[in-house]
Amino acid sequence: MSFEFLGLSDELLRAVGDSGYTEPTPIQRQAIPTVLQGRDVLAVAQTGTGKTASFTLPMIDILAQGRARARMPRSLILEPTRELAVQVAENFEKYGKYHKLNMALLIGGMSFGEQDKVLDKGADVLIATPGRLIDQIERGKVMLSGCEILVIDEADRMLDMGFIPDIEKICNLLPPRRQTLLFSATMPPAIKRLADQFQKDPKMIEVARPATTNVSIAQSMIVVPERSKREVLRALLRGEDVKNAIVFCNRKKDVRILHESLTRHGFSAGQLHGDMEQPERLAVLEKFRSGELPILVASDVAARGLDIPGVSHVFNFDVPVHADDYVHRIGRTGRAGRSGTAITLATEDDAEAVATVEKLIQQPIPRREVPEGVKLVEGRASSSKRRGERGAKKEAAAEKPTRSRRRKSEADKAEAPREEAKPASAKPAAPAPERAEPRAEPRAEPRGSDRERGERAERMERGADRGRGRGRDERRDEYRREDRRQRYQDRDRERDEPVLGFGDNPPAFFLVAARGPEKDEDKGA
Numbered sequence: 001m002s003f004e005f006l007g008l009s010d011e012l013l014r015a016v017g018d019s020g021y022t023e024p025t026p027i028q029r030q031a032i033p034t035v036l037q038g039r040d041v042l043a044v045a046q047t048g049t050g051k052t053a054s055f056t057l058p059m060i061d062i063l064a065q066g067r068a069r070a071r072m073p074r075s076l077i078l079e080p081t082r083e084l085a086v087q088v089a090e091n092f093e094k095y096g097k098y099h100k101l102n103m104a105l106l107i108g109g110m111s112f113g114e115q116d117k118v119l120d121k122g123a124d125v126l127i128a129t130p131g132r133l134i135d136q137i138e139r140g141k142v143m144l145s146g147c148e149i150l151v152i153d154e155a156d157r158m159l160d161m162g163f164i165p166d167i168e169k170i171c172n173l174l175p176p177r178r179q180t181l182l183f184s185a186t187m188p189p190a191i192k193r194l195a196d197q198f199q200k201d202p203k204m205i206e207v208a209r210p211a212t213t214n215v216s217i218a219q220s221m222i223v224v225p226e227r228s229k230r231e232v233l234r235a236l237l238r239g240e241d242v243k244n245a246i247v248f249c250n251r252k253k254d255v256r257i258l259h260e261s262l263t264r265h266g267f268s269a270g271q272l273h274g275d276m277e278q279p280e281r282l283a284v285l286e287k288f289r290s291g292e293l294p295i296l297v298a299s300d301v302a303a304r305g306l307d308i309p310g311v312s313h314v315f316n317f318d319v320p321v322h323a324d325d326y327v328h329r330i331g332r333t334g335r336a337g338r339s340g341t342a343i344t345l346a347t348e349d350d351a352e353a354v355a356t357v358e359k360l361i362q363q364p365i366p367r368r369e370v371p372e373g374v375k376l377v378e379g380r381a382s383s384s385k386r387r388g389e390r391g392a393k394k395e396a397a398a399e400k401p402t403r404s405r406r407r408k409s410e411a412d413k414a415e416a417p418r419e420e421a422k423p424a425s426a427k428p429a430a431p432a433p434e435r436a437e438p439r440a441e442p443r444a445e446p447r448g449s450d451r452e453r454g455e456r457a458e459r460m461e462r463g464a465d466r467g468r469g470r471g472r473d474e475r476r477d478e479y480r481r482e483d484r485r486q487r488y489q490d491r492d493r494e495r496d497e498p499v500l501g502f503g504d505n506p507p508a509f510f511l512v513a514a515r516g517p518e519k520d521e522d523k524g525a
């Protein structure tokens with residue numbers, strides 16, 4: 001079936017044709033005619049199924065009639081992150097090229113001046129992140145009383161980031177007579193409640209469950225000791241036919257550590273996590289898209305929902321804490337009908353998390369061997385053998401910290417760049433740095449983190465000694481706490497963007513981050 005039967009205008013069909021699409025995806029096929037009818041839609045479909053076009057296309061046609069008034073956008077699209085907002089804006093530009101629609105973008109880290117002008121002229125579409133939007137509403141810069149279409153995109157992601165109260169607030173500012181479209185990859189109860197509260201008799205569209213249906217992704221898992229993960233990853237990056245890859249870590253701290261490690265080993269890699277400033281994030285993404293950086297190390301918060309076509313590999317450096325994240329992560333590859341590979345590195349302690357993921361995707365993830373030539377740290381390779389030795393090893397670790405420190409330095413050695421490393425396609429031309437380099441010298445951040453990590457591992461081992469499984473629980477709790485902390489931090493950052501009072505032209509010194517004690521005086525201002 002082609003796009004022609006969905007009721008879209010000729011101009012739009014032309015723009016769709018220009019973008020190279022020949023057939024609507026299942027979600028587009030179902031959503032587009034319904035949105036054109038003016039009905040609410042509640043759509044659940046995995047990432048990469050083309051949800052964006054299923055609301056942007058009909059919206060463009062609906063908005064083609066009518067005119068916007070100053071400061072009163074006619075439609076609003078809420079996105080959880082700046083990157084996603086930018087992506088949707090790009091979609092609008094692409095599909096709307098034969099229409100004359102005004103689009104404004106309100107996201108953290110972007111100067112408001114130019115967008116303010118668009119809003120002043122009257123915006124047909126406003127694309128915003130919730131925190132930033134509320135900011136501008138409170139300042140009287142935007143009014144939502146003329147907004148007749150609301151899109152809540154990536155709703156489950158909004159939930160994860162703690163945006164639901166903001167969304168409720170925003171919904172209550174819109175006129176009650178409006179069309180509300182909600183899109184989500186999953187439908188947790190809180191999202192269902194949001195839909196019940198703010199939608200009227202929505203058409204429920206569900207496209208088959210994530211990952212189970214996306215057969216174009218070849219999934220596998222390798223069970224490795226924690227300390228061998230980096231070496232295994234490097235072997236995979238070199239050995240596999242990696243065109244480009246996203247490597248996911250559970251925590252942003254680990255994103256930084258792994259990014260630095262890969263770079264040290266000569267890979268051209270970029271990183272993406274919630275602590276980075278907006279221009280930096282966009283620059284890295286652009287380099288990844290263009291192929292300049294074939295490897296991107298990322299956290300879930302930063303990377304979820306991103307549409308980067310043609311990602312050949314996804315690596316889970318950690319088994320995600322939330323099973324849903326697994327689906328989102330691997331959904332970065334195998335997009336739009338292309339095939340992709342997703343490889344997960346798991347430790348034996350991850351058994352429970354892995355079981356949860358497998359339950360969610362309703363299929364076992366095939367296990368595969370450690371790549372040839374990788375010597376696992378301490379030779380703790382065979383899992384069956386390990387189990388027997390484990391207790392004794394842990395005792396030793398608990399009782400003799402010196403010994404375990406020595407073990408760590410061995411692990412460090414195993415980490416050192418290998419000369420025989422062969423460049424693969426994703427592998428950089430850049431030569432591996434000198435071997436002797438960083439080991440001994442105090443490298444402030446990562447070394448501290450490394451040590452912290454080592455200490456934590458020890459603590460956990462000791463914990464596990466006291467009662468089987470305890471260490472794992474502790475670690476899981478710790479992960480959850482850290483995960484929650486990270487999500488909240490990201491959300492707060494989103495809200496706490498500094499406000500500049502000079503429009504587009506603040507003096508340069510205003511943009512320099514304050515340092516030292518004078519930073520604390522903000523409260524007095």
Ligand code: ADP
Pocket residue numbers: 020021022023024025028045046047048049050051052053305306307308309335336
């Ligand atoms: P989602 O929001 O469901 O995660 P996106 O809307 O970001 O997915 O789309 C995923 C990818 O599929 C994008 O690269 C998009 O350009 C592509 N795409 C969308 N619709 C089609 C289509 N009908 N045919 C081919 N590719 C499509």
Ligand code: MG
Pocket residue numbers: 051052153154305
């Ligand atoms: Mg999307």
